[in-house]
Amino acid sequence: MHFVLQGAFDPALVAIGAALVIGLAGIPGLFIRQPGPGQILSAVVTVLSATAGVPAVLQLLFSKTSTTYMLQWGLPFGLCELVIDPLSAFFLIPVFLVTAAGSIFAIGYWPAAEHSTNERGLTFFYGLLASSMAILLMARNGVFFIMVWEVMALSSYFLLVTEHEKAEVRRAGIVYLIATHFGTAALLVYFSLLAAQTGSFQLPVAGSLSAISPSATIVALAAIIGFGAKAGIMPLHVWLPSAHANAPSHVSAVMSGVMLKMGLYGIFRTLTYFHDPPLLWGGILTLCGITSALLGIAFAVAQRDLKRLLACSSIENIGIITTCLGVALLGVSSHNNTLIYLGMAGALLHVLNHSFFKTLLFLGSGAVIHAAGTREMNLMGGLGKSMPRVALLFLVGAVAICGIPPLNGFISEFILYLGLFLQLKADSLIYLVFLAPVLALVGGLAVIAFTKLYGSVFLGTPRCPDAVTHHEAGMTMQMPMIFFAVLCLFIGIAPQLALHLVSPAIAVCYPLLQLTELPAEYGVILGKISLSGVLLLSAVVIVSLFWRWRLGRAPVTSATTWGCGYQRGTARMQYGASSFSELAVSVFTGIIRQRIDRPVVNGLFPGTARCSDHPSETILERIIEPLFTMIGISFAFLRRLQHGLVHVYMMYIFATLFILMLWAN
């Protein structure tokens, strides 16, 4: 009995148990005929598991040790270990938090009573996705990793095609399925090469491989392609905007907030294997990262679909994380410990931060879409009046994602800036400083994108006549958002505490470097940030209290927002989402083809005319689709082999067997 209890309180076991229970949470709902109880049960179970899982994971993170469990799986691919080291534990935090929040949100957003046909499947696969991601982080056997990876990819596919009666959703699903299996193909190469190098399917321990051999380069390349396709690093991001836009919002939150990070986790993990990465690797990662960041946010500015905009901004944030990682890798190559620490801390912290504010924003977009009934920003407007709480929470997320103090997005980007400016004093890699203005441009574009989003959705007057039905989101939808808003604010104000989370994970990646604490001078800087954050926050609070006090005392007249003093202003006279961003997008013509169908205006009294814009996905539409069509045409002759005659199919097998036998002779 004593041993049982001791085992039960082992945090690693609690974490594994929580992961498994979340996976099973959706199953009872499949067998309950009445819609509703299954969903609530699943949410309760998920939240309880997460409340058990998060402290366990934190304990594992701070203990700075790794716990190993052996899975008896009876397959001929060597030992199947489940290991939770601080790096896994760090990535497990968002897995638990975001999935728990999403499952509560689903009760209000996707009520079983209204969606009786697909709610069961949605709840089931949601749990499966969360569980597979958690197990993935623990898997240390290549074959097992691929299996769990596929469970993750397929369950997210089924979540994505929840509304498969819509053609657009099916198309997004197909693109996602192809992209994710393209990545899996690269991962098969990756794990086979690793196995060939190490002699087993066990993932190598940190710093055990040399990066000089040519096969190491291929391993790294396969990792960037395979994991990058999942993370959405350019140019492998093609599946991301449509997939995130077409999934139910809480699923988008999990996909963007957590699933993309699984790709990044793979890259993190891969980089730990090598003790001497060449300068080129860091260079390539940095370049990919900064390109993704810049183009991702440029695409985001051009979008007119609320969720597509958020999805494109995910590409940007993944780009920023990749840039941090690249910078850290450059630090490893040039033996600059401070650069390693700043790069890694920026990357890991941004992983955590992005999963917080992006979840907040996607959940917020879910609440908005639930109220407005459309994803088209040009049709929204004035939602801030009917749903003030959601508007405030969304504002917190938007400010955070733009990297504005005192919220958490600022902290991680600031750490990256520190790393970049550090190179001014260094005698090598000075050109890294030039990344800082690019990063600033990214930040500026992010502000444009989110001003566009917030302005056209929440401010102004409703552009749609049926806006009267807008309603504030219910408590189940607000609570998860409040939770993440508080987390964003907390990390923004207490960055030192967040860095305590990050340090053990960095120590796992580079155990030889003794990097555990931030150099003292940066600690001072962070302290000042923290102080100014508190001041800023109290200023905001004081000003808004003062404003409310004034509002209560003075006579209030209500008029049209942005009415410009006209007597009879209409909603259509205000700036639309597309018109707001047109100028910014026009700078990027060539990369973003924003097609605007402009009406020709003739005479003094022109008739009714329409103007519409269509942001295109350059890489998908210009490169990948033509490529696939070409491949389809050139392999058309192979289709003759697929004629539907079962016997001849059997004959194929028979012939193959026969030839093999003759060959063996």
Place this chain on the structure above:
Amino acid sequence: MISLADQFLVLVLLINFISLGTSRLIFSIRAVAVQGVILGILPGLIHPFSWHLVAITLVIVTVKGFVIPQLLGRAVRSAEIKREAEPFLGYVPTLLLGALFTALSFGFAGRLPMLPEHQNYMFVPASIATLMSGFLILTTRRKAISQVIGYLVLENGIFIFGLLLAEAMPVMVEAGALLDLLVGTFVMGIVINQISREFSSLDTSLLTSLKEE
């Protein structure tokens, strides 16, 4: 005991020819059932007694000898067909091909690098010959039920090969193989039902109309 096992294996080979050469479906099904029963008895002849072995024998005899033939017989009765009328390849050429493949498999088995204690058995050649016969039935017959029979014969071939390893075979693998067989039969049963409902015939060559354009 070994010689007895070999005689049984000869019987298995002869049954292959029965199912290759007959057009009457019920007869073919019964022949395959007998083959299944023989295969169920075989492990008892070549391995020392154990309860594990008894269990294997019982399960195999039940499934291969009774359950699956029963299911197939019901399908034949409900579809109201008695004969495989027009196979892709006639019965005499099929028999000749079967003989050729049996001879080839003996030749092939002789060249395989095997353990000395397996060297003199007929297990490997019989296994390959049965497998080939199964394939022949699968490729030359038109009716869905004949396809199931072919599939069963093929499975029997694989099973004979597994007999050599019966002691090393963990329960999981056995269960897997049997489950595979049962599921295969079910799938085929569904196919039979669907084809006969859709095309009012059991001709699998009609499935070409399902092909993607």
